[in-house]
Each structure stands twice: as structure tokens, then as C-alpha cells.
Amino acid sequence: MNLAVEIAGLRFKNPLIAASGTFGYGVEYEDVLDLSRLGGIVSKGLYMEPRDGNPTPRITETPSGLLNAIGLQGIGIRAFVRDVLPRIARYDTVHLVNICGDTVEEYAEVARVCDGAEGIAGIEVNISCPNVKKGGLAFGGDPRMTHEVVAAVRKVTRRPVIPKLSPNVADIAVLARAAEEAGADALSCINTLLGLAVDVETRRPKLAFGTGGLSGPAIRPVAVRMAWQAARAVKIPVIGIGGISSASDALEFLIAGCPAVQIGTANFVDPGVHERILADLATWLEQHGLDDIGAVVGTLEYPGLPGPCGTEVCP
Amino acid sequence: MNLAVEIAGLRFKNPLIAASGTFGYGVEYEDVLDLSRLGGIVSKGLYMEPRDGNPTPRITETPSGLLNAIGLQGIGIRAFVRDVLPRIARYDTVHLVNICGDTVEEYAEVARVCDGAEGIAGIEVNISCPNVKKGGLAFGGDPRMTHEVVAAVRKVTRRPVIPKLSPNVADIAVLARAAEEAGADALSCINTLLGLAVDVETRRPKLAFGTGGLSGPAIRPVAVRMAWQAARAVKIPVIGIGGISSASDALEFLIAGCPAVQIGTANFVDPGVHERILADLATWLEQHGLDDIGAVVGTLEYPGLPGPCGTEVCP
Amino acid sequence: MPANRIVPLVAREGLRGPYWLLTFRHPEIARDARAGQFVMIKAGTSAEPPLRRPFSIMATDPGAETFTLFVKEVGPGSRALGRLAPGEVAQCLGPLGRPFSTPPAGTEALLVAGGYGVAPFRLFAEELKRSGGRGRLFYGGRTSDDLPLLEHLGGTSTPLVPATEDGSVGHHGQVTAPLEEWLDSGAGPARLYACGPEAMLHAVARVAEARGLAAEVSLDPWMGCGIGTCLGCVVKVQNTDETRASYRCACTEGPVFDAARVRWPGEEVSRARRERAGFMA
Amino acid sequence: MPANRIVPLVAREGLRGPYWLLTFRHPEIARDARAGQFVMIKAGTSAEPPLRRPFSIMATDPGAETFTLFVKEVGPGSRALGRLAPGEVAQCLGPLGRPFSTPPAGTEALLVAGGYGVAPFRLFAEELKRSGGRGRLFYGGRTSDDLPLLEHLGGTSTPLVPATEDGSVGHHGQVTAPLEEWLDSGAGPARLYACGPEAMLHAVARVAEARGLAAEVSLDPWMGCGIGTCLGCVVKVQNTDETRASYRCACTEGPVFDAARVRWPGEEVSRARRERAGFMA
Ligand SMILES: Cc1cc2nc3c(=O)[nH]c(=O)nc-3n(C[C@H](O)[C@H](O)[C@H](O)COP(=O)(O)OP(=O)(O)OC[C@H]3O[C@@H](n4cnc5c(N)ncnc54)[C@H](O)[C@@H]3O)c2cc1C
Ligand SMILES: Cc1cc2nc3c(=O)[nH]c(=O)nc-3n(C[C@H](O)[C@H](O)[C@H](O)COP(=O)(O)OP(=O)(O)OC[C@H]3O[C@@H](n4cnc5c(N)ncnc54)[C@H](O)[C@@H]3O)c2cc1C
Ligand SMILES: Cc1cc2nc3c(=O)[nH]c(=O)nc-3n(C[C@H](O)[C@H](O)[C@H](O)COP(=O)(O)O)c2cc1C
Ligand SMILES: Cc1cc2nc3c(=O)[nH]c(=O)nc-3n(C[C@H](O)[C@H](O)[C@H](O)COP(=O)(O)O)c2cc1C
Ligand code: FES
Ligand code: FES
Secondary structure (H helix, E strand, O other): OEOOEEEOOEEEOOOEEEOOOOOOOOHHHOOOOOHHHOOEEEOOOEOOOOEOOOOOOOEEEEOOEEEEOOOOOEOOHHHHHHHHHHHHHOOOOEEEEEEOOOOHHHHHHHHHHHHHOOOOOEEEEEOOOOOOOOOOHHHHOOHHHHHHHHHHHHHHOOOOEEEEEOOOOOOHHHHHHHHHHOOOOOEEEOOOEEEOOEEOOOOEEOEOOEOEEEEOHHHHHHHHHHHHHHHHHOOOOEEEEOOOOOHHHHHHHHHHOOOEEEEOOHHHHOOOHHHHHHHHHHHHHHHOOOOEHHHHOOOOOOOOOEOOOOOOEOO | OEOOEEEOOEEEOOOEEEOOOOOOOOHHHOOOOOHHHOOEEEOOOEOOOOEOOOOOOOEEEEOOEEEEOOOOOEOOHHHHHHHHHHHHHOOOOEEEEEEOOOOHHHHHHHHHHHHOOOOOOEEEEEOOOOOOOOOOHHHHOOHHHHHHHHHHHHHHOOOOEEEEEOOOOOOHHHHHHHHHHOOOOOEEEOOOEEEOOEEOOOOEEOEOOEOEEEEOHHHHHHHHHHHHHHHHHOOOOEEEEOOOOOHHHHHHHHHHOOOEEEEOOHHHHOOOHHHHHHHHHHHHHHHOOOOEHHHHOOOOOOOOOEOOOOOOEOO | OOEEEEEEEEEEEEOOOOEEEEEEEOHHHHHHOOOOOEEEEEEOOOOOOOOOEEEEOOEEEOOOOEEEEEEEOOOHHHHHHHOOOOOOEEEEEEEEOEOOOOOOOOOEEEEEEEHHHHHHHHHHHHHHHHHOOEEEEEEEEOOHHHOOOHHHOOOOOOOEEEEEOOOOOOEEOOOHHHHHHHHHOOOOOEEEEEEOOHHHHHHHHHHHHHHOOOEEEEOOOOOOOOOOOOOOOEEEEOOOOOOOOEEEEOOOOOEEEEHHHEOOOOOOOOHHHHHHHOOOO | OOEEEEEEEEEEEEOOOOEEEEEEEOHHHHHHOOOOOEEEEEEOOOOOOOOOEEEEOOEEEOOOOEEEEEEEOOOHHHHHHHOOOOOOEEEEEEEEOEOOOOOOOOOEEEEEEEHHHHHHHHHHHHHHHHHOOEEEEEEEEOOHHHOOOHHHOOOOOOOEEEEEOOOOOOEEOOOHHHHHHHHHOOOOOEEEEEEOOHHHHHHHHHHHHHHOOOEEEEOOOOOOOOOOOOOOOEEEEOOOOOOOOEEEEOOOOOEEEEHHHEOOOOOOOOHHHHHHHOOOO
16 A cells, blocks of 8 residues: 655655644654654744744634634744754654745745755745734735745755645635746645634634634635645645545545645644544555555546546536 | 614614525525514525526535535526515515626626516625626626626616625725725625535535535634625625624624624524524623614724724724 | 424434434424425534434324434434434424325325335325325335334334345345336236435336336435525426426425436436435436 | 543533533543643544643542543533543543642642632642642632532542632632631741632732742643644743743643743733633733
């Protein structure tokens, strides 16, 4: 049974990657699970400098969802490389760093540090965080800015560059193509949906920051749609993200065209989620007489579009 | 206790309106509840001619949500005016018609029929249906087209014109302003989020149409955010829609600035939802020493923005 | 009149496998329900799964003011029903839909049930008994595990003919085989009534067509509201006075349709898909 | 070591009001848990509500391999726990967090509990008994309804001092009143330990500061993961060696913090909001 996939020249031993901001820096789970069993780990978003993040409350539950406005609290890329990386690099998994910036220059600067650090396999470019006042969504919502940030990162590193797209756009295909043209090796789709929850007693937002990013099962249909649209729009691989908490959820993205997926909020709900999905995926493949996970990727038969064989048109 | 609100010159006896496509033409509920207790009823979307709608399956459940691609099956505006309107007009509630069109001209034509029909209080302009190949979202996603459709409808009727905006846009404020400039009297926010659910066994979309529109509790945080953004962007009233199934849900929209709300998917889950919310709203107001629902509208204290008093700035 | 009701569970019997008999109290449903009608029901008010679920009314006891559902546990909605404890309540809308028609005098009602599709026929058999009508119930499944209601179908005047594809109980083969045998054996005038998987319904429709018999089938589409407003449950039907087929709500114009009027799926839609979807494309 | 465990419910006792004592089996949690630690727990695998919930470990029985939670039913997560039947399982991560420190020899541990904040002090009292330490538990609430555990706190060597704001049981007034009386009465060296509503914790912190006593408070923020990754549970803390306050995870560096190091909310954030939110802004 082959569960390994290759994306942007990186070999993931399985298609399940821990999503940024939902798995800390990895070390937090050392005692809870075997990190080497993961396909990959994306670090919490990192700037050049440490960041306090937003005031609290920072998270609140919504129906089948989680609304957060952490605001990218973090230790900064240098502390990560110095203190954390040596500790996690010994786990045999693909270590990706999620990079952030207030400016295009900062993105490039953080990317440059990553480029020089042994053990960082690739760079996920967070141009889609809704919870900061500068950078983030301001870059990811505009194809020109997306192009600029990705090109700037591209210029300073030979490591795979994986922009993470925002769902808070009218047409994700436009952003996906902008990122591809700027030299991206793969895409991550999607970050959180911008949401607002109101505390009717205080008549203030439930989150101190105001709005927040919606994640979890609630957003899965939107995420699958966007990952599918992005995958159709570009030639580079698209990593699917959004509301995955079972093998069936993961398969929706794989079938829609994503060679790998990231698991976010489900880590909070069940720290054993990767193992569970991995086992269920293997069982599913077996039951379907398949011995390679790649055989399901991009096999969606969409009505009116050419089927996976490239010829059949579905009714 | 005053629960009545005035929007676009129409008096709603309470702020709870049945949303288009989730309450049929009203007649379906005649035996189940007293239609006169509703603040208003919006009809299923209507074109000039009857429409078959999309093939089945047309609906599927997602976590805390409903994904649908009905495709605006309907009897056409003339059959509605002739056969249905006389039957429902006798219920003392605000009767709104949700109008659709494949072309700008068709919108205007349907609006003209509405304008001539006794008993239709106002026109909701559906420029946001994700489940049709022409019209719908194609109009609602583009500020210029939004302006054109709304202006065309405005020209042929003196009845209140209420464009219904799509959430599948980058910045709803832009669309809201375009609709306002074109002469809208109020706005409805939001229609469904475009989503895709994949059947992993058949490897086809679960819905025969392919993508569908996501509604229900899952989308509420996105809907509240967008209704709030729209309300801040325009001077005309914004009717909040999306995931409301309790008084507290409705209050989120009211506090965020909507003088009224529409209830959609919750009608399927609980046909008595209006009565339940109405009772709970009254109790809530009483408990908070208020005797007018208007007193809560737009009272959200958003961090960094002027408070409801217009002077205080929240920390 | 259908209306929204809160119904307490009064009795709960676990059958073998994933099956439950759940008896709820509600005087009007118990009094008004006709065979083929259903309720939209949801255990408690939990938000997940969001929607109510359709279940046929299997039996009623107007005296005790109760009605009984035969529930196969297949997912979250049915599971939540199976977890209700007596005394707890469900949200319920019903009775809904068009029931099976009463067989004309002198006509034998041949009831064809597959799997949980047997539910309406228990009530149908009661109605036959009350009206003095004649009937015969063909009850099929893949194995005996699919016929958990076998022992609960006594007490009516309708003979029971089980059939299983693996021969573990009753007739060895599909349920239409003993049906055709019966028809071949020179039975008198008959009318077919079927409820079960779509493939079985279609087979029954073909049997009826070949023999010039009337047949009514109870369809099983996904239902959102049960009351004609979501338009999610539609099936393609062409009535005799119509020039073209159109989508009709199974919840209000059905779930029981004249088999000859149903536009059965053509071959362009894959069989696997139809069977999974369980209804007309 | 915290780890993900599936824990069966072995006993379930309904107390008066919305309170439950739920006893689960797990050898390691029963053996390792220290007073002040908690578990992140969720009944079954239902998707709603999405997240696990934090509950203090109230008691352990290493011999029986069980641990007990004291659960106040306030919403869907706690309700689902209260509906578990013995034999059913919960998903559980723990023991988590930094426990209360052991009082230095010769120091009296003054435990101050408000509402469900009493939970960790049952285990604390056990620990005191085992170590031969001295303690005194001040247990407050608005009315006697808020002290459902009153009768369950015997069997340790720690005297119990109840207090209610309406005087319905014990001391009439806030729980800090008998605490201050005790301190005034010339008690020996003492260390304060508090768990309960934020306003109470702040009051205890002020008492400690005024008297130059050490105090540890167990904070109660919204927690998403319990393990330091969601950064949702942070509270503002400034340790002695630090030049500025920063956000620390209550789940890993807390929930127990040195009261003097907690940046208590300033007056710019409205009191109502803080109390509802139940934690530091
Ligand atoms: C008129 C009518 C009467 C019915 N009577 C009975 C009855 O008496 N006893 C009984 O056990 N069941 C009956 N059903 C079927 C029952 O409604 C479904 O089994 C139930 O809705 C499943 O809900 P769930 O949440 O348990 O599972 P889900 O997770 O919703 O469904 C499990 C699987 O079944 C599929 N599915 C769900 N509903 C349907 C459907 N209506 N048609 C086809 N596939 C579906 C889903 O796609 C999924 O794959 C009836 C259905 C209809 C329309
Ligand atoms: C370390 C720790 C230990 C705890 N120990 C216990 C215990 O021993 N016994 C006990 O009954 N409870 C305890 N709690 C509180 C318990 O976690 C919450 O009551 C529970 O999460 C509520 O979940 P729910 O789904 O039942 O209700 P929800 O609907 O989630 O919450 C009900 C209301 O309480 C608010 N709320 C929820 N969680 C918190 C929180 N952590 N702080 C402040 N407000 C909150 C919500 O905003 C909502 O208004 C503890 C909390 C923490 C952080
Ligand atoms: C608490 C929290 C923090 C997050 N932080 C980051 C982050 O630092 N960088 C980033 O790119 N995405 C971040 N995300 C987004 C997730 O990586 C993921 O894209 C999103 O949650 C959708 O996936 P899910 O539904 O599986 O959670 C965060 C999400 C959550 C819930
Ligand atoms: C089955 C279904 C059919 C709908 N049909 C229409 C329609 O005809 N016209 C329209 O403007 N909106 C239509 N909508 C959108 C709803 O009116 C509403 O905007 C949306 O469902 C969000 O609200 P909710 O979460 O309360 O359902 C439909 C929604 C559903 C679920
Ligand atoms: S179930 Fe909604 S229209 Fe039939
Ligand atoms: S609860 Fe998630 S970091 Fe503390």
C-alpha cells in the first residue's frame, strides 16, 4: 500500500499534514503522538520578531466550527530556528514553516532565514491570515500583491514555496494563477473564512479582536469547492485544507484534485486524528482494490466537465 | 412591547421574515402555522416562465449546514400572481417576491408584473443564486452588473426594491454600495455560500448539479460578518440572513445593524421556528428592560470603532 | 392536517441488528395516519444532524394514542432516535404524504417489501383486515438479517411470503420471484404495492407493466422539509394528462406514486450512483 | 505524560441542581493526576459541540484506577457528559496543566473555592492528608444551591468553612470574609490557593498582596486544545525576571498561576464583559 506522495519535489510519507497554527511548533505533541508518523508539519505562522498576538478572548465555538483571532502570536523565526528546529528536525517528517510579514520585505527576510536553516523542507507563505491588521489578507485578497509577495519569497530561496490562499475572495482561480505565475511550487487552500460572532449580552464581538477566522467541519464544503477550483486553475499541486476530521473528508479533497491535505481544527478535537485517518484511508483503499493513494487524486467526475479519463463527459 | 419595524416604507409586525426558497410560496405552511404571525414572507425565486430546476439529488447535509442546488424550480411569476397570490394575500403579513432573470430585461419584466399585482408589497432581487448557469451570481458578483440589474428593476416599479447580495465576493461593501447607488431601498444579506460536497464512493459531487449553496447554522459567523459590513457601508437598511435558528442568532444580526432578519433553513428543521424565536425575543427584551426591538438594532460595540452612542471608542 | 408536534417516546424495542421499534404518543397521528404516510422526525433539539428524517408510520394504536416507527440505524439521525429513552421527546411533523390507495373491491393487494420498506405494510395489513380486503405480503432482503420484522408481522389476515437472496429464510431469490409465481399461479385481479430499494421498485413496475396490472410504489428520496417547500425531494413524473414529465415533490404528491407514471432512470445515469442515491435521477 | 485516552464511565451520581459526579476508569490518570490538573474531555465522538472541554480532576482512586470529575451542566459539552451511561466512553486527554504547588512544611494551605472551583480542592485535601500537611477549605457560593459538594467533602483532615452570599448555609457573605477572619485570628504561616470565578480570584489575590502572603490561583479561560497549540487560552502574566507581561498558555503554564504574576484586568475593560468571559482581557 503506497500512501506516499510527492509535492514540489518533497516526499511526504503520507498525504496528511498538520496545518499551521493548529499544531504549535510540533514539539507540543511530542509526548502525545509519534511525530514521525505524520506526512508533514506546518509550523505556526512566524514573523521575523516575536509577536504577542491579539487580546483575549481569542477563540469561540460556532456550529460545527471554531472562530479564532489569535493574531499570530509567535516566537519569531530566529528563535524557531535556534530553539525549536533542532528538537523537531530529528523526527522523520516534512517540516514546513508558515511565514508571515507586515511588508513584502519582511516575507522575504523570513524566507531567507528559512532558506539558510537546515531541516526546513519548504516554506508556506501565509498571505491569508484574517486576524492581523497589516499583511495577511491584505496581500492574499489582491492578485497583484499575491504575485509580489510570492515573487519576493521565490527570489530568496530554492526551497519549495507554497503560498496559502484565502477563501475570502470572489474567484480563487485568479489568486491561484497569480501565485503560480510568481513561481510558487504548490498552493495551500484554504485559510479561514472571515466571520463575526456577537455576544448578545455584552453587545460586543465574542472575540476581543472583533472578527475572526472560521475553521472546522462547518467550512468543508466551501473549502472543497475552492481547492477544486484552484486545482483546475493551475498546474502546480494544491494542498487541500478545511474541515477535515475523517478519512472520508480527506478523500473529498483528494478526489477533487489535491495530492495531499492539511488537518487543522481537528487536532484540537482529537490529537489522534492523523493516526485515525491514516488507518481509515488505508482500509478504504484496500476495500476499493487500490494500492496507491495517487490513484484517487483528481478523479472527480464533475457534471459537464471531462471525466478523469480525459474523454468522458458526465451527463 | 413593540416588535414592529419599518423598512423601506413597509411595516413588518415583527422582524422575522421567511426567507426565499425555504418557505415555498407560503401556502404550503397554511395548515402548519398561522401565516399572519410572520413579519413577512419572501416567495421562492420566480422567473417569467415556469422552471424545472436542476436534476436530483438537489440537497445534501453538511456539518451544521445544508447544501442545495435546487436551481430555482418554480411556477413563474404569472402563475404566482394568478393562482397563489390571492390565496396568501389574505394573511396579514408583508408579501415579498424574490425575482430572478437570465437577463437584465427579464428581471425588469418580472418586476413589472410584480408592480402591477395587488398584494405584493415589495421585490427582492435575487442576484446571488449560485445554482443557475446564467444570471444569479453572475450578476451579484460584479458591482457593475449589480448596478445595472437593480437600476433596471428600479425603473419599472415604485414598490420597494431589495437586492439580495451574494457572500461569494471579496468585499460585500462594494456590492452593497453599487446596489444602493442604483436605487435600492434595502438589502438582503446573504444568500448561500458556494460549496462542493463529494461522494467518495461514486467520486462525483453529491449534488447532480455539481456545486451547491451552503446555508444553515454553519454559515452564521460569515453571514453576521457580511451583514455587519454591508450595514456599515450603506444608509439603507440591511436585512440579515444566514443560519438563524434561535432568538440569540437573530439578535446577533440585529445588534450588528439589521432591523430585520430572514429565517431560511431553520424552517425545514422546525416549522415552528418563527413562533419560538418571537416568544424568546420578547422574553429577552423584557429581561433586558427594553420595550422596543429597535433599541437593540445597530448597538454593536466593535473594538476600535465608535460605539453606538457615536462617541465612545472601544478599547 | 400535518402539524408540528412534540411526541414522547413511550416504548422502545431493539430488534436484532441495527433495527428499532419506537412507539411514540400522539393522538392525532395515531388516529389519522394511513398506510404509506410518514413523519419527519428528529430526536430532541440537537443541532447535528441539522434536518429531520422521514420515517414511514408502521403501526398505530388509536386507543392508546400511539404510533410506531420501524427504524434502521444507518446514520446520525436514526442513531439519535434509537438512543431516545422512554419519556424523552422527539420533534415530529405528520402524518405527511399521500398514502397507498385502497385496493378496489375484489382486488387482491399484493404488497412487495424490501428491507425497511416493509414498514408501511404492517399498517396496510391492518387496514386490509379492518376493511375485509384481501392481501399478501412479499417481504424480501439479501439475508435473513434484513428481515428483522418477520416475527412481528403476525396478527393480520395477510399471509406473509419471505424471500432472501441467499436463501437463509423463505424463498431463495429476489422478492419479485415469488410475486411472479403467485401471479402465474392464477391469482385473481390484483394490484401491486411496493416499498423498498429503487431497483426493486423498478422491477415491480416492470412486472406490473408486463401484466397490465396497476402498481403503486413508495419512493425514498432525500427529504429536507417533508412539506413541499425545499424542493429537494422531487422525482420525475409524467401523469396521463401531461405532455412532458416534470419534477414533483415526493413529500406531498408522494411518496406513493403510480409506477407507470414514474420516469424511471434511463441508462445514462450509472446504476451504482442511482442505487446509492436511492432515487430517480 | 498527557496522552489521548478513551475512558469508560464507571459511575455517575446526580447531585442536586445541574451537578454531576462522573467517575471514569483510567489507570494512568488515576495514578498521576495532581490537584489543580485537568482533563480535556468529550462525550463520544459527536461533532457538536466541536471541541473538548476542560474539567478539573476532583478525585482519584489509584487502586480502582478511577478518577472523578465534578461537572456543572451549563451547555452542550457538559450536558453530553452528564448524559453518558456507565459503560459508555469519553475521549480524554490528560492529566494536563501545572498543579498547585505543595505547601512548604509548616505552612497552612488555605484553599478558597467558589462554585465548581471546589473541584481541585477535594484532591488537594487528599494530598494534604497523605502528606500530613495542614489545610482549611473555604467554600463559597451565592446560595446553598451553589455548594452541592458540601456533603461530599468529608473524610479528609481539612476543615471545611462554607459561605454563601445569601446566608442560606455557612458564613453569611463572600468567601473571602471567613478567609480574612481566619487570617486575622492569628493563624500561623499560610499560603493561599484559589479556584473559582475571576472576581473571587482577584479578591483573593488582593488579600494575599495586602498581607504579604503567597497565593496561587487556578484560572478558567476558554480552552481549545489543552496542550499549548491553539493559543486560545492565554492569560497575561509577568514573571519576576521579566520586563514586560506576555501571553502564556493557561493549559500548559497554568491553569495555576502565582497570583502576584497575573496581570489582572484593568478598569478599561468593562466588568460585565470580564465576568462573562471569565478570564483576563
Ligand atoms: C418516505 C420515506 C419513508 C421512510 N421510511 C423509513 C422507515 O420506515 N424506516 C427506516 O429505517 N427508514 C426509512 N426511510 C429512510 C430514512 O429516512 C433514512 O434512513 C434516514 O433519513 C437516514 O438518516 P440518518 O441520519 O440516520 O443517516 P444518514 O447519514 O442521513 O444516511 C445514511 C446513508 O443513507 C443515505 N440516505 C439518507 N437518507 C436517504 C434517503 N431518503 N434515500 C436514500 N438514501 C438516503 C445517505 O446519503 C447516507 O449514505 C424512509 C425514507 C423516506 C423518504
Ligand atoms: C482548567 C479548567 C478547569 C475546569 N474545571 C471544571 C470543573 O471541575 N467542573 C466544571 O463544572 N467546570 C469546570 N470548568 C469549566 C468548564 O470547562 C466549562 O463549564 C465547560 O467548558 C462548558 O462547556 P459547555 O459545552 O457545557 O458549555 P458552553 O456552552 O461551552 O459554555 C456555557 C457558557 O460558559 C461560557 N464558558 C464556557 N467555557 C468557559 C470557560 N472555560 N471559562 C469561562 N466561561 C466559559 C461560555 O461562553 C458560555 O457562555 C473548568 C474550566 C477550566 C479552564
Ligand atoms: C487557532 C488557529 C490558528 C491558526 N493559525 C494559522 C497560522 O498561524 N497560519 C496559517 O496559515 N493558518 C492558520 N490557521 C488556519 C489553519 O491552518 C487552516 O487553514 C484552517 O484552520 C482551516 O482548516 P481546518 O478547518 O482543518 O481547521 C489557524 C487556524 C486555527 C483554528
Ligand atoms: C433549499 C433552498 C432554496 C433556496 N432558494 C432560494 C431562492 O429561490 N431565492 C433566493 O434568493 N434564495 C434562496 N435560498 C437562500 C435562502 O433564502 C437564504 O438566503 C440562505 O439559505 C441563508 O439563510 P439560512 O442559513 O437561514 O438558510 C434558498 C435556500 C435553500 C436552503
Ligand atoms: S421534502 Fe422538501 S419539498 Fe419535499
Ligand atoms: S487550550 Fe489551546 S493553547 Fe491552551
